[in-house]
Amino acid sequence: MTFLSIRHLSKSYDFHVALHDFSLELARGEFLSIVGESGSGKSTLLRMIAGLMVQSGGEVFLGENLIENPAQKLVPGYDEIKLIHQDYQLFPNSTVEENINRPLLQFDTKYREQRVNRLLIQFGLENYKDRLPRQLSGGQQQKVAIAQALAVEPEVLLLDEPFSHLDAIQKRKLIFELKELLKEMGTTVIFVTHDLDDALRLTDSLLILQKGKVVQKGNSKDLCEHPKSRYVARLFSPINLIPDRFNSYLRPADVRLRTRGELMGHVVDLRYLVHYNSLLIRLREGGHIWEVDDPIRKYQVGDRVYLHFDEEKVLVLKS
Numbered sequence: 001m002t003f004l005s006i007r008h009l010s011k012s013y014d015f016h017v018a019l020h021d022f023s024l025e026l027a028r029g030e031f032l033s034i035v036g037e038s039g040s041g042k043s044t045l046l047r048m049i050a051g052l053m054v055q056s057g058g059e060v061f062l063g064e065n066l067i068e069n070p071a072q073k074l075v076p077g078y079d080e081i082k083l084i085h086q087d088y089q090l091f092p093n094s095t096v097e098e099n100i101n102r103p104l105l106q107f108d109t110k111y112r113e114q115r116v117n118r119l120l121i122q123f124g125l126e127n128y129k130d131r132l133p134r135q136l137s138g139g140q141q142q143k144v145a146i147a148q149a150l151a152v153e154p155e156v157l158l159l160d161e162p163f164s165h166l167d168a169i170q171k172r173k174l175i176f177e178l179k180e181l182l183k184e185m186g187t188t189v190i191f192v193t194h195d196l197d198d199a200l201r202l203t204d205s206l207l208i209l210q211k212g213k214v215v216q217k218g219n220s221k222d223l224c225e226h227p228k229s230r231y232v233a234r235l236f237s238p239i240n241l242i243p244d245r246f247n248s249y250l251r252p253a254d255v256r257l258r259t260r261g262e263l264m265g266h267v268v269d270l271r272y273l274v275h276y277n278s279l280l281i282r283l284r285e286g287g288h289i290w291e292v293d294d295p296i297r298k299y300q301v302g303d304r305v306y307l308h309f310d311e312e313k314v315l316v317l318k319s
């Protein structure tokens with residue numbers, strides 16, 4: 001059953017259309033990642049969903065209730081829908097505990113104490129509760145910001161690249177912890193990012209946004225195997241253009257390397273990665289450079305190789 005319903009939402013800034021006719025339905029507790037490059041309209045969309053920006057057209061409903069925008073509502077925003085972005089602001093002179101407690105001031109003391117303690121435990125922040133934000137790492141500060149947003153038990157959490165200040169290891173850990181926590185709480189989540197890897201750590205369900213338009217929506221397997229455009233295909237891996245064939249591409253993992261054949265090239269670069277060597281191969285035909293996986297780490301820079309592939313692996317991408 002639909003819980004969050006976004007109907008024909010659009011936004012123009014002066015004459016520039018930042019978001020075109022966007023519709024989406026999410027069930028309670030569903031997770032979705034929206035992936036798009038910088039300027040594709042991700043933040044604009046989230047701010048309108050949260051009721052923090054006036055839209056040019058369309059409506060957002062949470063359950064039966066219309067989400068009013070700042071022109072319709074005296075105090076913009078809702079406790080039920082919380083938006084967290086990378087430039088979160090903690091109160092610098094308040095402790096971790098006080099920061100998490102801030103949104104709860106209208107509740108009675110007993111409830112506040114219980115809620116804050118629970119969040120401190122859930123986020124592993126019990127030992128840091130008396131510290132000031134500047135005495136925490138970036139990851140811990142980000143956890144405090146998220147715990148603060150969750151204090152009022154929002155039904156919907158909107159995450160606008162909130163992990164971009166963190167290093168890769170911290171980020172992976174936080175996304176993993178957050179995923180478990182949010183599933184347990186039954187929160188409905190929309191995560192926007194330009195990084196497909198981050199998106200896939202949180203959710204399998206993806207929507208790809210480009211220049212304010214939805215280009216594809218589905219699970220990661222569908223999008224990886226049947227991308228509708230080069231942009232979607234390239235989010236998953238580089239793609240290699242097949243010489244003398246229009247709009248036909250291969251992923252690095254779908255090319256097989258042999259010592260004889262027709263399509264010939266030379267290895268010009270090699271990167272050692274966890275599961276395979278990634279080779280750059282200059283093709284004899286047209287001098288194209290292909291990126292190809294070498295899972296058995298057989299080839300070296302300078303080697304001559306022949307490239308083979310199965311027809312069913314060819315991606316035909318017109319745009």
Ligand SMILES: Nc1ncnc2c1ncn2[C@@H]1O[C@H](COP(=O)(O)OP(=O)(O)OP(=O)(O)O)[C@@H](O)[C@H]1O
Nearest residue numbers: 013016018036037038039040041042043044045194
């Ligand atoms: N206040 C504004 N006035 C005019 N144009 C704006 C304004 N805010 C955003 N835009 C434009 O709207 C488009 C979408 O911006 P938005 O910030 O929503 O994209 P984004 O996908 O979140 O980008 P990023 O990943 O860089 O944050 C961009 O072209 C941007 O320049």
